[in-house]
Amino acid sequence: MNKLLGIGVALLGIAGPVAAREPTGPEPKTSPGSWIKDSDYPTDERFKGVSGATEFQLLVDVDGGVKDCHVDASSGSAVLDATACALLKARASFLPARDGSGRTIESIYRNRVSWRIPEGAVMPLPTPQSFTLIVDMDKDGVVEKCTVEKNADFPLPADPCMRYPVGRKGAAYMSKDGTPIATRLFNRVSMEVQPR
Structure with missing residues (x-):
C-alpha cells in the first residue's frame, strides 16, 4: 500500500x-x-x-x-x-x-x-577640405548675392556671407574702357595636411 x-x-x-x-x-x-x-x-x-x-x-x-x-x-x-x-x-x-x-x-x-578620441591618439591624414565664397555685385558695387560652395564637411565657425549682406555697397569696378561692370568675387579657403 x-x-x-x-x-x-x-x-x-x-x-x-x-x-x-x-x-x-x-x-x-x-x-x-x-x-x-x-x-x-x-x-x-x-x-x-x-x-x-x-x-x-x-x-x-x-x-x-x-x-x-x-x-x-x-x-x-x-x-x-x-x-x-x-x-x-x-x-x-x-x-x-x-x-x-x-x-x-x-x-x-x-x-x-x-x-571618445583616445588620449594621445595618432590622427590619420584628413581629406583635403575647401570652401569658396562667391559674391555677385552689380555695376555700382552693390552686393546682389552671396553663396558658399564646400567640397567636404569644412567646419565654418560662422556664415561667411555675413560680411557681404545683400544690398551692401562695396567696391565698384570698371572695364579697360572705363565702363562700370558687374563683378563676381571668388574667395577660396582650403586646408590640406600632407606628410613631409
Missing part, C-alpha cells in the same frame, strides 16, 4: 500545473564593449575632434540576431550614429529573450556607445 501511495503522489506531481517562469530579456553573447573598437572611429570625425554618445535600441529577433537598430539620442554626429548602428547590426548577438512559458520572443536591448 505504501508503494501505491508513493506512486500516486509522484504521478500527481508530474501531472500538476507547470510553474510559470520569469520572462527574461536578451543577454549579450559577448561583452558589448567588444562590439565597437577604437579603430572603428570614422576618420573624418576623429580628425575634426567630434565626440559624443549614441544611445540606441536594438530589435533582437527570436534567434538572438539584431533585426534593426534605432538611435534614441544622437551623439550630435549623424556619421557617428550611423556607424554605431551599422557595426551593432553586424557584430552584436544575443541569447534571445524568453516569455513566461520559456518561448523565445523578439525583444529590445538598449545601451549607448561613447565616442
Whole structure:
C-alpha cells in the first residue's frame, strides 16, 4: 500500500500545473564593449575632434540576431550614429529573450556607445577640405548675392556671407574702357595636411 501511495503522489506531481517562469530579456553573447573598437572611429570625425554618445535600441529577433537598430539620442554626429548602428547590426548577438512559458520572443536591448578620441591618439591624414565664397555685385558695387560652395564637411565657425549682406555697397569696378561692370568675387579657403 505504501508503494501505491508513493506512486500516486509522484504521478500527481508530474501531472500538476507547470510553474510559470520569469520572462527574461536578451543577454549579450559577448561583452558589448567588444562590439565597437577604437579603430572603428570614422576618420573624418576623429580628425575634426567630434565626440559624443549614441544611445540606441536594438530589435533582437527570436534567434538572438539584431533585426534593426534605432538611435534614441544622437551623439550630435549623424556619421557617428550611423556607424554605431551599422557595426551593432553586424557584430552584436544575443541569447534571445524568453516569455513566461520559456518561448523565445523578439525583444529590445538598449545601451549607448561613447565616442571618445583616445588620449594621445595618432590622427590619420584628413581629406583635403575647401570652401569658396562667391559674391555677385552689380555695376555700382552693390552686393546682389552671396553663396558658399564646400567640397567636404569644412567646419565654418560662422556664415561667411555675413560680411557681404545683400544690398551692401562695396567696391565698384570698371572695364579697360572705363565702363562700370558687374563683378563676381571668388574667395577660396582650403586646408590640406600632407606628410613631409
